[in-house]
Each structure stands twice: as structure tokens, then as C-alpha cells.
Amino acid sequence: MTNKIVAIQGNHPSTLNPITDTSIFLANEIQDKYKIFYYEPKNLSIINGKVIAKGYFISFNYNSKKFFKIIKKQNLNLENCKFILIRQDPPFNLEYISTTYILDHLKKKVKIINDPTSIRNISEKLYSAKYKKFMPNTLFSQDLIEIKKIFSKNNKIIIKPIHSYSGNDILLLKKFDQKKIKKFIKIHDHIMIQSFLPKIEKGDKRVFIINGKVVGAISRIPKKGSYLSNMSKGAMPVNTKLTNKEMVISKIIAKDLKKENIFFSGIDFIDQKLNGDINVTSPTGLKTLFDLSNINLAKTFWKELKA
Known part of the structure; x- marks a missing residue:
């Protein structure tokens, strides 16, 4: 019987920002029902034919200054997990690719989000070439x-x-x-x-797609003098709504990504044009949406995944 464990493959928790991080937000939503096991990509191995991760069981607490607590260090056979979330940041380099090949060995036994074969096959920027009519x-x-x-x-x-x-x-x-x-x-x-696209100064729109459905969006306004809408570069998030045009394009891409076996993704618009980033490796922004609107897409994520 599969244990009630959710494994997260990610950057070390000490490098994460709990105010904005989606991995923590997803873990926090489910940790009362599942144990959370956390490991870094470099600590993933195949040993005697088994996929083993050297990591630790962990808990998260938004109300504590130190937002995470390592409960127990362990080498875990990932076959014992119910779900595995691939959540490390790009760059999409050889280490990233190697982890997808390793996790491919588990696909028939454990649900992995996003599918390792799919994220290996979908270059976040090159994949957008098929949507050139929607792009600058x-x-x-x-x-x-x-x-x-x-x-x-x-x-x-x-x-x-x-x-x-x-x-x-x-x-x-x-x-x-x-x-x-x-x-x-x-x-x-x-x-x-x-x-x-000069209207970037008024912000872009990050659209969230879960299980083939367009489920929400935020806008991110670059700081004065900048053309970068990333919150890590100082952009300010605000609530937004999609235009009819943006919704039509988003639904087309959502349908395609579901066929590609991508469960969770994010796409971006500037001035109603797709900017060419199809985020499938570790999409983010769910915590920010919750803080802005009280819409909890972590609940949607786990409901859709368990369904």
C-alpha cells in the first residue's frame, strides 16, 4: 500500500521565500493529510534498481520566523510516495535532464507533477513557436x-x-x-x-493552468525604469482579469498542455500577446494570487490531482 507521502524535489528550503514561494504553499495545504519529504536534485540516485532520494521529512509554518522544520533525515525509496512534485528552479541544464530520466523509472508507480518526460520534451520558450500568431x-x-x-x-x-x-x-x-x-x-x-512591447510598463499577466483548465491570473507591474515583470526583479503584483482574447488563447494552450501530460503550468501575456514563456518546470505565483484575492489554487491543485 502506498504511504501517504508527498515528495518535493526542489532547491534547499533556506533559499526559498515563503512570502511568494508556490512549493511551500502547495506543501502547506496538504501537510495535515500527507507527510512531506523534501530533497534536492543532486541527492537523487538509482541504487540497486530503486530510485532513492537523500533528504528529510519537513514541516512548514507561515507563522514562524523560521518557516520550515526538518523533522527527520532519511534515504527514501520514492516508490513509497503517493505524489512527487518536481519544483526546482531552472536553468534547464543537464542535471535537470538527468533527474527527469531517473524519475521516468517511477512513472508507472507514482504520480509525478509535472510528468518528467513531458517537461524534458517541452522547452519553455521553444514550445511557444507553435503559437507564433499570438506572439510579438x-x-x-x-x-x-x-x-x-x-x-x-x-x-x-x-x-x-x-x-x-x-x-x-x-x-x-x-x-x-x-x-x-x-x-x-x-x-x-x-x-x-x-x-x-512598450506596454510592459503597465504590467504583464501570469495565467495559471491546472489539469487543462484556466484557473486564475495575476498581473505584475515592473518597478519604475525596469522592463522586467518578474517579482524577483522587484515587480509589484496586482489583481487582474483576462480579456476575451487572452482567455481564448489560454484555453487553446491549456488544451494542448493537457494532451502533452502537463498538469500545472503558467503562461504570460504582455499587451494581450503571448510573450513566449510556457512555464512547465516549476510554475509559481499561487501564493501571491491567494494574498491578493483569497483564491486558494493550492486547494484546486490537490483536488484535481487526487481526482
Whole structure:
């Protein structure tokens, strides 16, 4: 019989911000019914054919200054879990890929969110190429000639690493700077090049999708002088509603992601245009939505998952 254990594969709890972190929010919602086991990706192994994680049982408490308490350290056979949540931050590097291959061994025995094969197959930015008609002018390339062409049609360009996260390493360029772009490509290989949407100053919209359903959204307004809407970069979250256009696009993507076996995801809009980030590795924002609106999508998450 499967034990009542939920395992979370994530960054060390000491690095998390309880005010905004979705992993803590999800764990807090379920910890009165399930034991929470926490481990870091580097501590995942296959030993004698079994998937073993070196970690600890843990509890979370929003009312305590130290918001987590390690109860018991243990090497756990993850077959004994009811659910496993893959929640570490990108970058989507070889360690991330290796953990998906390891967890693939458990898929027929334990429910894993999101499905390890699916998150390996869906590049958060490259997957959006199939939705180009909903996006600003976008190019994925290392080709300087092609990159220069997009500059000739736009006054300002955003360039992004394909496998980064949380607004890291994003550049706004007002002209074609070959030296700077070559250096960027040398570090990141293929990059995402996109026409700049000036209405970002009024905020983007993060849409939450659970089990193929569009379940909520928040807006994030960049701090003055910034073009980054990530809360980790100082953006301010506010309540929002989706326009009819945004809802139609969101439902199309939600339906596709359900077919891809993605249970929990987040997508972003700027000025009613999909900005090209299909967040499937460790979507966040549920705690912020709760604080803004008292809508608890952690309840929705676990209800849909257990159903």
C-alpha cells in the first residue's frame, strides 16, 4: 500500500521565500493529510534498481520566523510516495535532464507533477513557436544575419536565453550591437529574439493552468525604469482579469498542455500577446494570487490531482 507521502524535489528550503514561494504553499495545504519529504536534485540516485532520494521529512509554518522544520533525515525509496512534485528552479541544464530520466523509472508507480518526460520534451520558450500568431515578432536563432533582419523592422528588441528563468540575463537593445549579441550567443547558444512591447510598463499577466483548465491570473507591474515583470526583479503584483482574447488563447494552450501530460503550468501575456514563456518546470505565483484575492489554487491543485 502506498504511504501517504508527498515528495518535493526542489532547491534547499533556506533559499526559498515563503512570502511568494508556490512549493511551500502547495506543501502547506496538504501537510495535515500527507507527510512531506523534501530533497534536492543532486541527492537523487538509482541504487540497486530503486530510485532513492537523500533528504528529510519537513514541516512548514507561515507563522514562524523560521518557516520550515526538518523533522527527520532519511534515504527514501520514492516508490513509497503517493505524489512527487518536481519544483526546482531552472536553468534547464543537464542535471535537470538527468533527474527527469531517473524519475521516468517511477512513472508507472507514482504520480509525478509535472510528468518528467513531458517537461524534458517541452522547452519553455521553444514550445511557444507553435503559437507564433499570438506572439510579438519572435526569432529563435544563433544566426547574426537573421537577427539583424528583426532589428531592421523594430526599434527595440528583447533578447533572452532559451533555458534561463525569472528574468535573468534578459537584454533590451535599441540597435543591432553585433559585438554584444555575439558575446550573448557565445554564453547561451541559441537565443530568443523578440520585438519589445512598450506596454510592459503597465504590467504583464501570469495565467495559471491546472489539469487543462484556466484557473486564475495575476498581473505584475515592473518597478519604475525596469522592463522586467518578474517579482524577483522587484515587480509589484496586482489583481487582474483576462480579456476575451487572452482567455481564448489560454484555453487553446491549456488544451494542448493537457494532451502533452502537463498538469500545472503558467503562461504570460504582455499587451494581450503571448510573450513566449510556457512555464512547465516549476510554475509559481499561487501564493501571491491567494494574498491578493483569497483564491486558494493550492486547494484546486490537490483536488484535481487526487481526482
